[in-house]
Amino acid sequence: MQASEHLPAQFNVATWFVDRHVTEGRGGAPAFHYETRVLTYGDVFDLANRTGNALRALGVGLEDRVLVLCLDAPEFLATFWGAIKIGAVPIPVNTLMRASDYLYFLNDSRAKVAVVSAPLLAEAGPILGQAPLLRHVLVAGGAAAGHLSFEEQVSQAGATLDAAPTSRDDPAFWLYSSGSTGFPKGAVHLQHDMWVCAETYARQVLGITASDKVFSAAKLFFAYGLGNAGYFPMAVGAQAVLYPHRPTPESVFEVLTRHRPTIFFGVPTLYAGMLAVKEAEKRFDLSSLRVCVSAGEALPDEIYTRWRERFGVEIIDGIGTTEILHIFLSNRPNQVRPGSSGLPVPGYEAAIVDDDGRPVPRSEIGNLRVKGDSTMAFYWNKHDKTKETLFGAWI
Structure with missing residues (x-):
């Protein structure tokens, strides 16, 4: 896009x-x-x-x-x-x-x-x-x-x-x-970057609408959190819960029970910590959630499986970076492949290349490059690092 x-x-x-x-x-x-x-x-x-x-x-x-x-x-x-x-x-x-x-x-x-x-x-x-x-x-x-x-x-x-x-x-x-x-x-980041992320990942992957309420354990100063609880809900007139305190497994469960969001954004270590809370599925009510999201690091298959078994809602894993602003590879609701980071978000392209930028054969290891219109313009005052990171429209 x-x-x-x-x-x-x-x-x-x-x-x-x-x-x-x-x-x-x-x-x-x-x-x-x-x-x-x-x-x-x-x-x-x-x-x-x-x-x-x-x-x-x-x-x-x-x-x-x-x-x-x-x-x-x-x-x-x-x-x-x-x-x-x-x-x-x-x-x-x-x-x-x-x-x-x-x-x-x-x-x-x-x-x-x-x-x-x-x-x-x-x-x-x-x-x-x-x-x-x-x-x-x-x-x-x-x-x-x-x-x-x-x-x-x-x-x-x-x-x-x-x-x-x-x-x-x-x-x-x-x-x-x-x-x-x-x-x-x-x-x-430029004036159009947040709009691109909202129109691609938020709308086309999460299907966010005005009827949603979101809660993000990731803070607004992170690129991940800024989208989750900052501009994603504002793109569609939805609601968000702002939590100024340090998120712990217990406190996150309490927020989910009290505010009853429909979308929850976390990270793998937090999901693991929440799974360690004994009888959490009996003590807390997560029935309002229609989808959970994970990013920041790969979500282990075992955490995905245990979470779905205990709380009845799947975790959508994805990959994003500060430079691209939000998630560009993601699983899809009801189409999750546990242990995988999914497919390119609509509007983004991804390629696996060698050190010279040439596509590598299927099943071989290489470097991930991504193309999308939310990519940063440059690193401030870091010209050489910018040239090392950006390859035309790819990063």
Whole structure:
């Protein structure tokens, strides 16, 4: 699927995922469940507009970077979509890293503003004054001396915001990919990339609709989690559960029982941990689930089989990367081949090649290359690494 065949040249992705629900009359529909709160699509629209205006008032402009060091909470959504709407570039980063990593992200990205959830200041706080290009820090969910209050800045900002006239091929956001060696690499994603993933994997593999409710144990700062609980439900007007805490087997079971989602996204180690909970199928109610999804590493056949036997729902395994943004090889509901990662997602192509890029004979080992229109544009400030990774339209 090529975005250029479906989207106009001038395209701001926030208008598709956020504004569209309000303009089409779905502003009152529930969008996100967070702790005891329910945010409607109208609430998300209002938060994004106010946050975009607040960022603009702090000097953030077109293509300026905004570091998003946030828990899975409303401030993440507000900052991510608000920044994109004004043409700035949000950069969600892992909330479990060290202070030195955050300093690297700030210096590498040259972010003008950082939005930080208050509980994360214990680790990140000491280095926030060491990034020479960082102008402002907004703290969400608590006061912090020397920094601005996210809630105050947003509440005082206007609720009306026109989207910046970005193109479908402009940068929209970055995600840092750690890879196996060296410093993390900023994978630059474009305005059309999330739309492609939603229209291919979410719609055509998962069959997501407005009647679904999703819960992702993978956090929003991951490419996997960002799609799962971020923009996939927003593509169709579905609901998502935001969980700001560390997911443990017991806590995940409790969320599934309390919120009754229809789609659950996990990883193999979590599924294994949940299977280790004694009599979980008697203690917790998972009957609302129509499908479970796994990614991050290969799902062992044994975990798939035991999960289906105990909970009566299959796990759809797939492969995705930060660079391609989401899953590009996947099993299909009701067509799972346990132990396999499935077939190319509609809109993507895959090939097994040798070290020179030539297709290898069937049954021989080679290197996987993938072609799809959600692939990153490049690694920020890593020209040589970009050339080593991209092969024309293939990666």
